[in-house]
Amino acid sequence: MSELFQRGIVDTQRLPLFAFFVALIVAFVFTRINVRLIRAETRWWFKNVNVGDMHIHHVVFGVVLMLLGGVASLVVSGLSVGWHSFTAAVFGVGSALVLDEFALILHLRDVYWAEEGRTSVDAVFVAVAVTGLLLLGRRPLDWTESEGIWSGAGFLVLNLVFAVVTLLKGKIWSGLLGLFVPVFGYVGAVRLARPGSPWAHWFYTGNKRKMARAVRREERWRRPVIRGKIAVQEFVSGRHDLPRDRSRDLPREARR
Numbered sequence: 001m002s003e004l005f006q007r008g009i010v011d012t013q014r015l016p017l018f019a020f021f022v023a024l025i026v027a028f029v030f031t032r033i034n035v036r037l038i039r040a041e042t043r044w045w046f047k048n049v050n051v052g053d054m055h056i057h058h059v060v061f062g063v064v065l066m067l068l069g070g071v072a073s074l075v076v077s078g079l080s081v082g083w084h085s086f087t088a089a090v091f092g093v094g095s096a097l098v099l100d101e102f103a104l105i106l107h108l109r110d111v112y113w114a115e116e117g118r119t120s121v122d123a124v125f126v127a128v129a130v131t132g133l134l135l136l137g138r139r140p141l142d143w144t145e146s147e148g149i150w151s152g153a154g155f156l157v158l159n160l161v162f163a164v165v166t167l168l169k170g171k172i173w174s175g176l177l178g179l180f181v182p183v184f185g186y187v188g189a190v191r192l193a194r195p196g197s198p199w200a201h202w203f204y205t206g207n208k209r210k211m212a213r214a215v216r217r218e219e220r221w222r223r224p225v226i227r228g229k230i231a232v233q234e235f236v237s238g239r240h241d242l243p244r245d246r247s248r249d250l251p252r253e254a255r256r
Contacts, residue, residue, distance in 0.1 A: 014135055015081055016073070016088035021131045023092030028124050029236075031058065031100050036238045039113070059104060062097025065090055099123045113242035121233045126176060133180045140179040165189040170197030192217055 009018050037045040049056040069091030076083040102123040103111050111117045141156045159182045166188030167175035178185020193199035195214045204211040234240070 009135070012137070013081075016077075016085045017131065017135055019085040019089040020092035020095075021128070021135055023089040024096050024124075024131065025128060027093040027096035028100060028128075031096060032237045035112070039238070057101055057104060057110075058097045059101035062094045062099075062101070065094030066098060067094075069094055095127065096124065099127055111242075113238070113240055115240050117240045117242075118230065118233055121237050122172075126172075129173075130176065130180075133177075138180040159185060162186055162189040165199070168193075168197060169199040170194030194218060194222065 009015055034046065038048060049058075069087045069089075073084060073087035073091060076087060098105075100120050101112065103117045103119040106119060107116055112120070141159050159178065162182065162185035163175050163178040166178055166185050169175075169188065169191075170193055171188045174184045174188035178188060192210070192214045193204065195204075195211065195218050200211065200214055204214060
C-alpha cells in the first residue's frame with residue numbers, strides 16, 4: 001500500500017491535492033456530525049457560535065481558512081512539499097465549511113435544514129468527485145500532444161460542446177463527468193433533456209410530444225434515482241425537513 005501511495009501520489013506530485021481531498025472529506029463529515037448534534041441539543045456537545053444576537057455561520061470561518069490556506073500555498077508551493085500539502089489541507093477544510101453552506105450563499109438566506117439545503121450536499125459531492133478524478137490522473141478536456149495541435153484543439157472543443165449541452169439538459173453529473181470521460185458527455189447530449197432544464201424550456205415548449213416523453217422518462221427513471229440520492233444525503237448530512245417559512249431569517253430587502 002505504501003509503495004502504491006508513493007508511486008501514485010508522491011511521485012506524481014499529487015500530495016498537496018491528496019491533502020486537500022482528505023481534508024475536504026474529513027472536515028465535511030465532522031461539520032455534519034457537529035451540526036446534527038447541535039440540532040439535537042445534545043448537552044455535552046458544542047453550541048452555535050453567537051456574538052450577541054447575531055449567529056455566526058461556519059461559512060465565515062471557511063472563507064477565512066480558504067484565504068489563509070490559499071495565500072500561504074502560493075508562498076510555500078516552491079519551497080516545501082510538506083508545507084504545500086499542509087496549506088492545501090487548510091484550504092480543504094475551508095472549502096468544506098464554505099461548500100457546506102453553499103445553499104445559503106445561493107439563496108441568500110438560511111436554508112441549511114430546508115429542502116433547498118440539499119444543494120450544499122450536492123456541491124460537496126461534486127467537489128469530492130472532481131478532486132477524486134484529478135487524483136486518479138484524469139484531466140478535464142485532456143488530450144495528448146501526439147494527437148497534433150489541430151486535432152487536439154478540435155477534440156477539446158467537441159468535448160466541451162457536448163459537456164455544455166449535457167449540462168443545459170439538466171444532467172449535472174453526466175455533464176461534469178463528460179469533462180473527464182467524454183463518453184458521458186456524448187450520451188448525455190444525444191438523449192432527452194430533463195423537463196425543467198433550460199434545454200427543455202428552449203426547445204420542448206412547443207413540442208408537446210417530446211415534452212411528454214421527457215416527463216415520462218423523468219418519472220420512470222430519474223425520480224427513483226433522486227430518491228436514492230436523497231436517502232444517501234440524509235444518511236450523511238441529516239434530514240432537510242425544515243419548512244421553508246421557518247428558514248427565511250432575512251428580510252426581503254436584504255435578499256435583493
